[in-house]
Amino acid sequence: MPARPRKDDDARLDVIVAGAGYVGLAVAVSIAQASPHLAIAVVDAAPAGVWQKDGRASAIAAAATRMLGQLGCWDEIEPNAQAMTEMVVTDSRTADPVRPVFLTFDGEVAPGEAFAHMVANRHLNAALRRRAAELGIDIIEGVGVSGFEAGAQETLVHLADGVTFRTRLLVAADGVRSRLRDMAGIRTVNWEYGQSGIVCTVEHERPHMGRAEEHFLPGGPFAILPLKTGEDGRNRSSIVWTERTQDAERLVSEDEIVFEAELEQRFGLKLGEIRVANKPRAWPLGLTLARDFVKPRFALAGDAAHGIHPIAGQGLNLGFKDAAALAEVVVEADRLGQDIGALDVLERYQQWRRFDTLQMGITTDVLNRMFSNDFGPLRAVRDFGLGIVERMPRMKDFFIRQASGLSEHAPRLLQGEPI
Numbered sequence: 001m002p003a004r005p006r007k008d009d010d011a012r013l014d015v016i017v018a019g020a021g022y023v024g025l026a027v028a029v030s031i032a033q034a035s036p037h038l039a040i041a042v043v044d045a046a047p048a049g050v051w052q053k054d055g056r057a058s059a060i061a062a063a064a065t066r067m068l069g070q071l072g073c074w075d076e077i078e079p080n081a082q083a084m085t086e087m088v089v090t091d092s093r094t095a096d097p098v099r100p101v102f103l104t105f106d107g108e109v110a111p112g113e114a115f116a117h118m119v120a121n122r123h124l125n126a127a128l129r130r131r132a133a134e135l136g137i138d139i140i141e142g143v144g145v146s147g148f149e150a151g152a153q154e155t156l157v158h159l160a161d162g163v164t165f166r167t168r169l170l171v172a173a174d175g176v177r178s179r180l181r182d183m184a185g186i187r188t189v190n191w192e193y194g195q196s197g198i199v200c201t202v203e204h205e206r207p208h209m210g211r212a213e214e215h216f217l218p219g220g221p222f223a224i225l226p227l228k229t230g231e232d233g234r235n236r237s238s239i240v241w242t243e244r245t246q247d248a249e250r251l252v253s254e255d256e257i258v259f260e261a262e263l264e265q266r267f268g269l270k271l272g273e274i275r276v277a278n279k280p281r282a283w284p285l286g287l288t289l290a291r292d293f294v295k296p297r298f299a300l301a302g303d304a305a306h307g308i309h310p311i312a313g314q315g316l317n318l319g320f321k322d323a324a325a326l327a328e329v330v331v332e333a334d335r336l337g338q339d340i341g342a343l344d345v346l347e348r349y350q351q352w353r354r355f356d357t358l359q360m361g362i363t364t365d366v367l368n369r370m371f372s373n374d375f376g377p378l379r380a381v382r383d384f385g386l387g388i389v390e391r392m393p394r395m396k397d398f399f400i401r402q403a404s405g406l407s408e409h410a411p412r413l414l415q416g417e418p419i
Helices: 022-034 062-070 074-080 121-134 179-183 245-253 256-267 315-335 343-371 376-390 393-404
Strands: 011-018 040-044 057-061 081-083 086-091 101-106 108-110 116-120 138-141 145-150 155-159 164-172 188-204 211-217 220-226 235-244 274-276 281-290 298-300
Touching (some): 022 121, 057 315, 062 074, 074 121, 101 393, 108 393, 121 138, 220 343, 245 256, 256 274, 298 343
Antiparallel strands (some): 057 116, 086 101, 211 220
């Protein structure tokens, strides 16, 4: 790996990834592992070490765990991962004393293979960073991309500290409010839901047994996602709680006792007494879809390409699909002696990923609009539909495989195969 250039000296790289989150790191690691001769760097505007303070957790679908296994990361992550053994769906009002279960899913897509795991973000990031270091990928933190100019043979990438790189391909994985996407002139389709997602970790008296729950409430879905038992032996779950934005802002700013009372009304007492283990935070929710995923020598991945509602828990997994597909396209082009940054090469990635992303965006949008309300006739229709699915095992198997990401057209890494 070439040394980082001096301010008066350009360095030539094959791939620069902007964004050192899970998707950006997965893109870099996937390409470097399959094509170790390519020079790759990751740049990130966030200060060094800030990722270690992230107290959130993410749902990792089975396909993503297969990918992480192929990348040499899953063995490090698995001891800290909680398998989902069962998924339960209810539809009720907040004040209902009983929440009837309309739909249940078995937690396995194959014997011994859970359809999803809950993983603390810091453990996921640490494993990808460790693998990146092993592969010689330079991670430059605390400085972002201030601009870039795409040419016929290479792109000049300017960092905020005055350093310039030359690269054949620039990948933007810098989040849903991507500055690089704007710099590239890529427009988006987006709208706000008027909802915010409240995220926090809850400790509870009794074990969850790996059971995940999604309660559809009038304000939005309320998900209870099982976490690994803490080092202190306490039972824990992650909460993803959707509320109308003004209510969410009020809740997270309330006194701790008031917040826990509101939480308990939704969480229930089936797991005994509960206690909020970290400060709740709220993020506004919306739908953002990039009109294009690629430009000459430029590609979007992860939330920079798409931001969807968390109702189906697929946001991060869509990003891993992007990483696997982009890596496969780049590696195969390199093996064939093609220019990895050429538009005709990158359009293969766009064709592979754009329809799936659009489909998932529309699906989550429809689900959110259908379930985030208390309109009586619509509730009757959706509950009838959930009941039908519950009585059709083959349809349930189809839905669980879709949620796990194990489709026949998935990139090789997601099928547990090397590129």
